[in-house]
Amino acid sequence: MKVAKAVTGLIEAFERLPGIGPKTAARLTYYLLHVPQAELDRFASAVSDLKRNTVECEICHNISETSPCDICDDPNRDKSLICVVEQPLDVLAIERGDGYKGVYHVLHGTIDPLHNIGPDEIKISPLISRIQDSRFKIQEIILALNPNMEGEATSLYIKRMINDQCSMFNIKMTRLAHGLPVGGDIEYADDRTLTHAMEGRREY
Amino acid sequence: MKVAKAVTGLIEAFERLPGIGPKTAARLTYYLLHVPQAELDRFASAVSDLKRNTVECEICHNISETSPCDICDDPNRDKSLICVVEQPLDVLAIERGDGYKGVYHVLHGTIDPLHNIGPDEIKISPLISRIQDSRFKIQEIILALNPNMEGEATSLYIKRMINDQCSMFNIKMTRLAHGLPVGGDIEYADDRTLTHAMEGRREY
Known part of the structure; x- marks a missing residue:
């Protein structure tokens, strides 16, 4: 069976994203077939404008709307x-x-x-x-x-x-300190995390 | 911290897809920031052309490039x-x-x-x-x-x-017949599947 090119094209585009396999890509594509054209157009322009409407901050290189970004520009930041x-x-x-x-x-x-x-x-x-x-x-x-x-x-x-x-x-x-995550369980912590947690122990 | 509108816009668009939560949506969006603009544009046009370049087959209502679709049009099909x-x-x-x-x-x-x-x-x-x-x-x-x-x-x-x-x-x-999936394990089959498999048993 020949699948429409527009469908396989979008499936392939989704598959290139990290963590999205062929089955998820097909599921997302067939879901979008039921979505109104106006919403598809909004999604499409969100994708193509992503880099056009953002810049890299010249100081910290974070993604931002302005350069310097609002963190680098904030007088209350150290x-x-x-x-x-x-x-x-x-x-x-x-x-x-x-x-x-x-x-x-x-x-x-x-x-x-x-x-x-x-x-x-x-x-x-x-x-x-x-x-x-x-x-x-x-x-x-x-x-x-x-x-x-x-x-x-x-x-x-x-x-x-x-x-x-x-x-x-x-x-x-x-x-950053290494150690047990908050809410974590000693029983399930790996050796290296426990070693770091032991070495980095603090007065109580 | 204020995140750029182009970024939050795409995160929200991804979140609307089934099975994509806020964390995955953010991960996909930040991944796309590293992708060349030409590829973003290809992805965007794949999304917006999805419904423009496909039709519903007038006979079987499957999504296809032509109507009737190539299955309905195939002389070898019953x-x-x-x-x-x-x-x-x-x-x-x-x-x-x-x-x-x-x-x-x-x-x-x-x-x-x-x-x-x-x-x-x-x-x-x-x-x-x-x-x-x-x-x-x-x-x-x-x-x-x-x-x-x-x-x-x-x-x-x-x-x-x-x-x-x-x-x-x-x-x-x-x-369609209900029963054990091929490669399945009786031990892990649920009651209703087993009941259907028993009722639908065939001569061996």
């Missing part, structure tokens, strides 16, 4: 404290916590030699220039990368770069 | 045998089996009073007219609706309508 994250979604996650009052630096990825992503493909050198820029008076860098192999390697690389090229600024470097 | 299904995806699933040589009738839904879908909202009366149309000489109707409450209710309604309005045509009505 500009001397930078939290380095992998993705714009990580900024959203930390902002949800409402406890952090510094600014961010979005790397847009991690060093990942297996996928041909080296230090120049992500925003490491803009971070170094930002630290070297005397306007910002940066005092502390929080490395908030994911605790996996790529995140660890990238953290290490950034630490070395800052030690090499920014030693005169006397920057404090910290990283 | 036009006297109609398999009634809920959705175009069900046609794809049965065609994958490659054993069915009749034609289809797509209802585009089931009778579902809880969601205000009555018999007139789905393609039941076109099915009746199709049976009454002497050009097609229909002999058998296979009811291949999903074995859940809505599917059962819709099958029953169709059966009554055919008995009432098409009694002069002496139509044979059948339904």
Whole structure:
């Protein structure tokens, strides 16, 4: 049976998205066949305008409507404290916590030699220039990368770069605490998390 | 933190799709921020052209490029045998089996009073007219609706309508066999499936 080209085209487009397999792609496409044309057009323009109506903030490289973004532009934010994250979604996650009052630096990825992503493909050198820029008076860098192999390697690389090229600024470097997640269960925690939680124990 | 409107707009559009929650919607949107504009435009036009470049077949109401569709138009198909299904995806699933040589009738839904879908909202009366149309000489109707409450209710309604309005045509009505799925495990089969499998047992 020949399936209409418009249908297979959209199924293939959905399949290219991460975490969407052929069955989900077909289900979404056939669902959209029952949706009014006006809503399809709204969806289509949301997709094609996504990058046209957003910019990367020239300071922190987060995705925003304006550059500098409203976090970098906020006078109540502590500009001397930078939290380095992998993705714009990580900024959203930390902002949800409402406890952090510094600014961010979005790397847009991690060093990942297996996928041909080296230090120049992500925003490491803009971070170094930002630290070297005397306007910002940066005092502390929080490395908030994911605790996996790529995140660890990238953290290490950034630490070395800052030690090499920014030693005169006397920057404090910290990283997020590892330990049991709140609401977690010791029984189900993995060895490394438990080791970190034990090492990082605090006075009670 | 204020998220760019173009970003929240697309997140909301994704969230409206079935089975996509707020976290997946955000993940897909931020993934698309890294995709070239040309690919975004292709995705967008695939969405907006979906319904423009497809039609409903005037005979079987399946989604197709032409009307009549290539199944209804195929001289090797047995036009006297109609398999009634809920959705175009069900046609794809049965065609994958490659054993069915009749034609289809797509209802585009089931009778579902809880969601205000009555018999007139789905393609039941076109099915009746199709049976009454002497050009097609229909002999058998296979009811291949999903074995859940809505599917059962819709099958029953169709059966009554055919008995009432098409009694002069002496139509044979059948339904798909219920039983253990191939590769299934008796231990994990539910009571009703086992009861159906027992009732429908065949000589070996």
